[in-house]
Amino acid sequence: MKLVFCGAAQTVTGSQHLIEVNGSRLLLDCGLYQGRREESRRRNAHFHFDPRRIGCVILSHAHMDHAGNLPTLVAAGFRGPIHCTAPTADIARELLRDSAHIQSEDAKFLNKRKNRHGEPRIEPLYDQEDVERTERLFHPHGYREPFDLLGGLEATFLEAGHLLGSAIVQMEIPGRNGERDRRLVYTGDLGRPNQPLLRDPEFVRNVDVLISESTYGDRVHEKEEDLKERLRAILMRALERRGKVIIPAFSLGRTQTVVYFMNTLFDEGRLPRLPIFVDSPLATRVTDLYRRNASYFDEETARALREDPDIFGFSGLTYTRSAEESKALNDRPGPFVVLAASGMCEAGRVLHHLRNGVEDPRNAILITGYQAPNTLGRRIAEKSPRVRVFDEWFELRAEVQVFEGLSAHADRENLAAWYAATGGGIEEAFLVHGEPEAMEALAPLLQPFAKNPVRMPSMHETVEI
Numbered sequence: 001m002k003l004v005f006c007g008a009a010q011t012v013t014g015s016q017h018l019i020e021v022n023g024s025r026l027l028l029d030c031g032l033y034q035g036r037r038e039e040s041r042r043r044n045a046h047f048h049f050d051p052r053r054i055g056c057v058i059l060s061h062a063h064m065d066h067a068g069n070l071p072t073l074v075a076a077g078f079r080g081p082i083h084c085t086a087p088t089a090d091i092a093r094e095l096l097r098d099s100a101h102i103q104s105e106d107a108k109f110l111n112k113r114k115n116r117h118g119e120p121r122i123e124p125l126y127d128q129e130d131v132e133r134t135e136r137l138f139h140p141h142g143y144r145e146p147f148d149l150l151g152g153l154e155a156t157f158l159e160a161g162h163l164l165g166s167a168i169v170q171m172e173i174p175g176r177n178g179e180r181d182r183r184l185v186y187t188g189d190l191g192r193p194n195q196p197l198l199r200d201p202e203f204v205r206n207v208d209v210l211i212s213e214s215t216y217g218d219r220v221h222e223k224e225e226d227l228k229e230r231l232r233a234i235l236m237r238a239l240e241r242r243g244k245v246i247i248p249a250f251s252l253g254r255t256q257t258v259v260y261f262m263n264t265l266f267d268e269g270r271l272p273r274l275p276i277f278v279d280s281p282l283a284t285r286v287t288d289l290y291r292r293n294a295s296y297f298d299e300e301t302a303r304a305l306r307e308d309p310d311i312f313g314f315s316g317l318t319y320t321r322s323a324e325e326s327k328a329l330n331d332r333p334g335p336f337v338v339l340a341a342s343g344m345c346e347a348g349r350v351l352h353h354l355r356n357g358v359e360d361p362r363n364a365i366l367i368t369g370y371q372a373p374n375t376l377g378r379r380i381a382e383k384s385p386r387v388r389v390f391d392e393w394f395e396l397r398a399e400v401q402v403f404e405g406l407s408a409h410a411d412r413e414n415l416a417a418w419y420a421a422t423g424g425g426i427e428e429a430f431l432v433h434g435e436p437e438a439m440e441a442l443a444p445l446l447q448p449f450a451k452n453p454v455r456m457p458s459m460h461e462t463v464e465i
């Protein structure tokens, strides 16, 4: 068996792991790399392998760093099935359409400026047609329902508890030429137990080859109650200053968690109600999508969705639809909260809110998820004195708060508990989807359960096992 790590190697974004075994080639995830614009473009536009020779893709979940480069793969000639869970197919469809739309809008906006300066135009990575061709390749499967792959392999999706539809991939690889059968497990992005909305991640035993994420391998997340208290304090300060609170977030997943937290603060009477805007063209379709997939949530949420299909709607919460409604927020006086994509501030409507809001010290910016190096989100999280939005420089005067505990990723304690639950005896263990410091800190927690030294493959590294 040969593994080639073509993305998310010594870094978090751009997940793409190639497996060659028993004469077939399959790709685990096909995500977008996020970082400096030029470098991202180059990495995302070119594959390290021939897409026409990939038999199938197994998609762990719909986030852009795992699914976002599928249309480029299809445009480059990939024609095989894309296996995923049913909710992942639903969500990925929406996110990819949205991504193509955002890319063309941002290109238009930037090209106006570039034309004026006589700079070369930028072209979107893919368009709606590429997305439609990609959608036709989705093969949805239920959780815990094994399905056949090429080369006599069998795969099963298990609950990863990270996003609706997110899966751990378990693969049974039959041994050839007297070799024994092996079980390969790819964690995808692993969630945390006891999160609002989502089911808990499942455990897997008897793992021979493990490919594990390591995003927060060096952190322990804050407790939910401490986070809520901190969120309350920020919102109270914003209320007093009559400022805006800008929350960059994915349109799916974290947005619903933040809205859910704020709603409980209102309901408990710990915070005066203030207007909240979810400024995302996707959001109108979110409730439908969630309702359609109610059975995939945890018991509590599934019950709540049956009783009130609009659990993410409450008084004072507005989902903006048109671009005009979104622009009107620029002139609206505070206090209010606005959530907008993208989560790492690399594209989309959040850029317009930041452009209008970063220089005003009455405002606050809440960073709620992982920020890749060299993204605008990372610079804000690190409180750089000046930040570049749409190629223009701005002073960063707004209050910045980082909320890692809202992350849908397991922290080092959750990961250690998950490793322990494998029962040990892992033949080969690989850490991916993490920055070097996170991997270094996590490896000693995984080592006791692995026979050989834990590996942290570098970009494009090929490992024969």
Ligand SMILES: [Zn+2]
Binding pocket: 061, 063, 162, 163, 189
């Ligand atoms: Zn994810």
Ligand SMILES: [Zn+2]
Binding pocket: 012, 063, 065, 066, 189, 433
């Ligand atoms: Zn990820």
